[in-house]
Amino acid sequence: MQEIIHSLIQELTQFQINTQGELDAFKTRFTNKKAVINDLFESFKSVPKEEKRVVGQMLNELKTKAYEKLEAAQEIFEKEKITFQIPHDLTLPGDAFVQGGRHPLAMVMNKLIHIFEQIGFEVASGPEIEDDWHNFSALNFRENHPARDMQDTFFVSLNPDYLLRTHTSSVQIRVMETQKPPIRILAPGRVYRNEAVSARSHCFFHQLEGLYIDRNVSFADMQQTLLYFAKSMFGENAKIRLRPSYFPFTEISAEMDVSCQICEGEGCGVCKHTGWLEIMGCGMVDPNVLENCGIDPDIYSGYAFGMGIDRLAMMTYKVPDLRMFSQNDIRLLRQFEKIEF
Numbered sequence: 001m002q003e004i005i006h007s008l009i010q011e012l013t014q015f016q017i018n019t020q021g022e023l024d025a026f027k028t029r030f031t032n033k034k035a036v037i038n039d040l041f042e043s044f045k046s047v048p049k050e051e052k053r054v055v056g057q058m059l060n061e062l063k064t065k066a067y068e069k070l071e072a073a074q075e076i077f078e079k080e081k082i083t084f085q086i087p088h089d090l091t092l093p094g095d096a097f098v099q100g101g102r103h104p105l106a107m108v109m110n111k112l113i114h115i116f117e118q119i120g121f122e123v124a125s126g127p128e129i130e131d132d133w134h135n136f137s138a139l140n141f142r143e144n145h146p147a148r149d150m151q152d153t154f155f156v157s158l159n160p161d162y163l164l165r166t167h168t169s170s171v172q173i174r175v176m177e178t179q180k181p182p183i184r185i186l187a188p189g190r191v192y193r194n195e196a197v198s199a200r201s202h203c204f205f206h207q208l209e210g211l212y213i214d215r216n217v218s219f220a221d222m223q224q225t226l227l228y229f230a231k232s233m234f235g236e237n238a239k240i241r242l243r244p245s246y247f248p249f250t251e252i253s254a255e256m257d258v259s260c261q262i263c264e265g266e267g268c269g270v271c272k273h274t275g276w277l278e279i280m281g282c283g284m285v286d287p288n289v290l291e292n293c294g295i296d297p298d299i300y301s302g303y304a305f306g307m308g309i310d311r312l313a314m315m316t317y318k319v320p321d322l323r324m325f326s327q328n329d330i331r332l333l334r335q336f337e338k339i340e341f
């Protein structure tokens with residue numbers, strides 16, 4: 001028995017464990033339940049008394065050596081597993097990190113907001129599903145005004161008192177109902193109209209609304225603000241002109257044109273050879289509207305303006321078809337990845 005143990009100790013010392021297979025073989029040979037060491041402990045019972053002490057010591061030595069070797073090998077294997085996860089060739093190119101870009105409409109909107117923020121306007125918002133009061137009645141639209149017609153407005157079929165807002169002017173009402181003058185807000189957002197979809201019009205589009213209410217606000221104040229806006233947006237040479245117009249919620253009302261930046265007023269295809277581009281509707285807030293919101297028109301006055309964003313973005317980035325803005329075609333969007341704003 002002593003001889004067997006002796007040769008096993010030698011075998012164990014020389015045993016090479018470099019692979020998982022060798023590790024398994026080592027376990028089968030030495031440390032598993034059915035392996036040789038357990039067998040020896042079984043037959044230890046029948047060792048004559050006088051040999052028991054020596055054989056016992058040798059057996060324990062064999063067992064300790066076997067388990068030490070097993071543990072050391074397992075530890076190395078664990079470490080290798082971890083290091084194996086680090087790629088061996090650190091010079092391999094990494095995976096490209098695709099950075100998103102801003103949507104052209106968002107960039108134009110951000111630029112406009114930035115321009116008005118410089119002179120104290122703050123962003124406000126309202127819901128896209130509006131009620132009749134905020135979208136029409138409070139804005140001085142009479143009961144039978146054609147804009148309320150089914151042809152223009154998407155009504156909620158379950159309750160036609162609710163509708164998809166047709167303009168951001170509804171936010172004017174929401175703000176004036178809850179804030180006291182001075183009020184100086186911008187309302188960017190999406191609006192909906194039941195229009196035939198084409199390259200130049202869509203059933204949804206985007207507007208930026210502005211509203212300024214305070215004591216002694218005049219039409220001249222509005223003109224100066226809009227001129228500042230046109231120069232900031234289109235360059236120092238930009239000119240504006242105001243043409244008389246009509247909106248139920250402003251009195252007096254105007255349509256603002258900016259000199260065409262493509263032909264610099266000479267006349268071209270984009271401005272239909274007029275030298276001017278129509279940019280926004282504007283005017284002095286009608287006293288009825290102020291009254292509807294609990295603001296005294298004898299003390300306060302103000303102006304409002306609203307412009308479409310989609311056509312501005314078409315012009316700015318020379319996008320020929322407005323439908324492209326909502327098709328999410330990656331080939332269009334990729335072209336804007338590097339542009340700021």
Ligand code: PHE
Nearest residue numbers: 167169281282283304305306
């Ligand atoms: N709400 C008007 C429109 O959608 C634009 C507008 C806003 C006009 C504010 C005057 C004042 O056409």
